[in-house]
Amino acid sequence: MKTNNIIQKWRKFVNEVVDKPYNHYQADLILRYDEDISLYGDIFNQIRAIEGVTIISVTTKSKTSGIDQKMVRLELKYIPTKKQVPLSQQGFLLKRLIKKIYGVDDARILSSKKIHK
Numbered sequence: 001m002k003t004n005n006i007i008q009k010w011r012k013f014v015n016e017v018v019d020k021p022y023n024h025y026q027a028d029l030i031l032r033y034d035e036d037i038s039l040y041g042d043i044f045n046q047i048r049a050i051e052g053v054t055i056i057s058v059t060t061k062s063k064t065s066g067i068d069q070k071m072v073r074l075e076l077k078y079i080p081t082k083k084q085v086p087l088s089q090q091g092f093l094l095k096r097l098i099k100k101i102y103g104v105d106d107a108r109i110l111s112s113k114k115i116h117k
Contacts, residue, residue, distance in 0.1 A: 027076045027091060027112040028059070029098075035068045037103030046101040050094070052081040069105060077115070 033043055044056055055077040065071040080090045091112040098107040 023080060024054075024115045025078055025080065025090065025112055026115045027078065027094060028073070028110045029076065029095070030071060030073050030108045030110065031098070031104060032065055032069055032071050032106040034103045034105065035064075035070050039070070039072060043101060043103060047076070047098060050078075050097050052078045053094075054078060073110075 031043070033039065037043060039062060047053055047056055053076060055075075057075040058072060059075050060073040062070045062072045076094070078094065085093055091109050095107050095109050098104060
């Protein structure tokens with residue numbers, strides 16, 4: 001009797017987790033960073049450390065931009081984690097966190113959209 005109850009509760013829990021929809025978003029952005037900083041080693045690791053960021057992809061190769069700076073276009077996939085922040089402000093929050101990374105001079109979000117996963 002007790003075993004059946006545990007199994008039923010477990011099945012209910014697993015079904016809720018599997019069926020739970022996640023709000024995945026994709027942001028296209030341009031990142032300007034110091035030439036002396038490693039994009040893949042330093043900056044990507046810091047971006048991946050931001051809560052909610054799941055995937056980082058380079059969409060265009062790095063190009064020189066001004067003196068001692070490079071630019072690259074990235075695609076980020078993320079799940080908003082701050083429930084108290086309105087969805088319209090999630091991109092702004094992400095941009096602010098990226099701009100705090102050492103070596104990043106600027107981050108400009110070109111677009112942000114919800115994707116279904």
